[in-house]
Structure formats: C-alpha cells, structure tokens
Amino acid sequence: ARAEAVGSATGPGRTKDGHPVPLLANIGGPKDVDRALASGAEGVGLFRSEYLFLDREVPLTEEQQIAAYREVLEAFPRVVVRVLDAGADKPLPFLPPAAVEPNPALGERGLRLLRRHPHVLRGQLRALAKAAEGLPADRLRVMAPMVTDAEEARLFTAACREAGLMQAGIMIEVPAAAIRARDIAEEVDFFSLGTNDLAQYVFAVDRQVTSLTRLQDPWRPALLDLMAFAAEAAVGAGKGCGVCGEAAADPVMACVLAGLGVTSLSMSAPSLPLVRAALAAHTLDECRAAAAAARAARTESQARQAARAALPALE
Numbered sequence: 001a002r003a004e005a006v007g008s009a010t011g012p013g014r015t016k017d018g019h020p021v022p023l024l025a026n027i028g029g030p031k032d033v034d035r036a037l038a039s040g041a042e043g044v045g046l047f048r049s050e051y052l053f054l055d056r057e058v059p060l061t062e063e064q065q066i067a068a069y070r071e072v073l074e075a076f077p078r079v080v081v082r083v084l085d086a087g088a089d090k091p092l093p094f095l096p097p098a099a100v101e102p103n104p105a106l107g108e109r110g111l112r113l114l115r116r117h118p119h120v121l122r123g124q125l126r127a128l129a130k131a132a133e134g135l136p137a138d139r140l141r142v143m144a145p146m147v148t149d150a151e152e153a154r155l156f157t158a159a160c161r162e163a164g165l166m167q168a169g170i171m172i173e174v175p176a177a178a179i180r181a182r183d184i185a186e187e188v189d190f191f192s193l194g195t196n197d198l199a200q201y202v203f204a205v206d207r208q209v210t211s212l213t214r215l216q217d218p219w220r221p222a223l224l225d226l227m228a229f230a231a232e233a234a235v236g237a238g239k240g241c242g243v244c245g246e247a248a249a250d251p252v253m254a255c256v257l258a259g260l261g262v263t264s265l266s267m268s269a270p271s272l273p274l275v276r277a278a279l280a281a282h283t284l285d286e287c288r289a290a291a292a293a294a295r296a297a298r299t300e301s302q303a304r305q306a307a308r309a310a311l312p313a314l315e
C-alpha cells in the first residue's frame with residue numbers, strides 16, 4: 001500500500017482502475033517550469049503567454065518569444081500554449097481595444113482583440129512554430145481564448161495551419177461556445193474548459209467582484225450541467241476536452257470532472273499531488289457516480305456534499 005501511495009503521489013494521473021487522466025500544470029512562463037516538474041506535472045495544459053507581456057510598454061520581440069517558448073517546450077512532452085489573452089483584467093498597452101469600454105469583460109479581449117491586431121497573432125504563431133522546430137510534432141498545441149462560435153474557431157485554426165502549427169484548439173469559456181461545442185468540434189483539434197471565465201459568463205458575475213464570489217461557485221449545478229454538455233459534445237466528436245480553470249484544483253471536483261468525461265486536468269502546480277491522490281483512490285465508475293450525484297443536487301453546497309459522499313476514499 002505504501003508503494004502504491006508513493007506511486008500515486010508522483011506517477012501519471014490515473015483512476016484506481018487505471019483510466020488515464022493526464023495531470024498538467026498551468027504556467028505563466030519559463031520561471032514556473034521547475035515547480036511544475038517538481039510536482040510531477042505530465043505536461044503544461046495552459047501556458048498563459050500574456051503573462052510574458054504584462055507590465056511591458058513594448059511587446060517581446062519574436063526572438064524573445066521563441067526563447068521563452070522553447071525553454072518550456074524542451075521541459076515537457078506536451079505543452080498547450082494559449083495565444084495572448086489580453087484585455088479586460090489583463091490589458092496590454094500595445095493591444096488596445098477600439099474604444100474605452102464600459103464592461104471590458106464583455107468587450108474586446110482574447111481572440112477578439114487579436115482579430116483587431118492580426119499581425120500580433122501572426123507574429124506569435126510564427127514564433128511558436130519556430131520554437132517547436134525539430135521537436136516531436138505532437139509536443140506543441142496552440143489554443144485561443146474567448147472564442148464565441150465555430151466561425152472564430154475556423155479562423156484561428158486557419159491561422160495556425162498557415163503558420164505550420166498542426167494542433168489548434170480553443171478554450172470553452174463563453175457559454176455560446178459550450179452550447180454549440182458540437183459545431184466547433186468540426187473546426188478544432190481539442191478543447192479546454194476555462195471554468196474561471198465560464199463561471200463569470202454563465203452566472204453574469206464579474207470575476208473581479210469579490211462580494212459576489214458565492215454566485216460563481218463552480219459547484220453550482222448550472223455550471224456542472226454546462227460542462228457536462230460541452231465535454232460530451234467534444235469527446236463524442238473524438239476531440240480531447242481538458243479543464244484548465246481553477247475548479248480542476250479541487251480534488252473532489254477533479255474526480256467529478258473525470259466522471260463527466262473530461263480528458264485531462266490542468267491546474268497550478270501545488271494542487272497536483274492532492275488531485276493525483278484523489279483520482280488514484282477512486283474508480284472511473286465512482287467518479288461517474290459522483291458526477292451524477294452532484295448534477296442531481298439543487299444547490300452548490302448539496303452538489304459538493306453529494307459528490308464527496310459518492311467518493312468513499314476521501315476524508
């Protein structure tokens with residue numbers, strides 16, 4: 001039992017019955033690589049590339065970008081780089097929206113902003129392609145933030161292909177994209193559920209308004225239902241569907257997400273060991289039962305409690 005516990009503390013993410021759920025790290029740049037490796041991350045599920053650019057008056061040059069991407073790509077067998085998710089809570093001075101916006105979270109941000117500044121997107125994709133040169137073809141996956149529909153997904157995939165990047169995906173963080181994931185699945189290679197923004201937009205609560213945190217609880221059954229629906233559409237279409245929002249860092253939620261059919265979990269590195277242990281202690285069927293129990297509940301606290309009760313090995 002000791003060896004098993006040690007194994008589950010460091011090995012790849014798996015349920016008790018051996019169903020793989022790769023455990024990946026969310027990072028902001030090369031400075032986070034060591035910590036991710038130390039916590040046993042199997043790869044990077046979300047490289048927030050905009051973090052390289054924050055607090056800078058001028059963008060990184062392509063050479064500087066290539067060096068940063070290369071360092072991360074050399075450290076892990078699989079890396080998902082998200083193209084610049086600027087705007088709203090992460091404004092970049094060289095990527096302004098068209099006008100001052102009363103509600104920046106509902107304005108030009110993420111892919112919307114990159115469509116306004118297409119040369120920035122093209123430069124970033126070019127840098128990514130160069131950084132991946134000579135590495136195995138499946139190492140780099142590129143992902144767009146704030147995609148609303150299949151048309152935007154198609155444009156992003158086309159831009160990736162034009163740069164020679166063969167794995168293009170999108171974040172599901174706009175409710176419309178979750179609702180029509182089956183259309184989008186025809187345009188992309190993979191999905192990642194961004195629970196932070198998906199909760200913000202599903203519950204109509206600005207994620208920066210802390211007095212309303214209660215309304216953004218990821219255990220709310222409306223969000224569980226929407227995630228289940230999107231994951232089913234994605235996986236049903238043969239596309240991977242990870243989760244890279246903070247919800248994945250909760251060991252109980254991680255089991256529920258596995259039970260919903262999610263194919264990988266990405267989170268901040270310190271959360272990986274507890275999530276790994278929770279998965280290793282339960283079968284996929286137990287995770288499915290926990291997901292069903294949570295979705296059958298009517299409130300967030302009942303959902304959390306029901307999921308916990310269905311996962312016997314949790315304290």
Ligand code: PEP
Binds near residue numbers: 173193194195197198
């Ligand atoms: C999210 O929205 O869930 C997400 C992972 O991206 P960010 O927190 O960077 O917006």
Ligand code: MG
Binds near residue numbers: 145194196
């Ligand atoms: Mg987001």
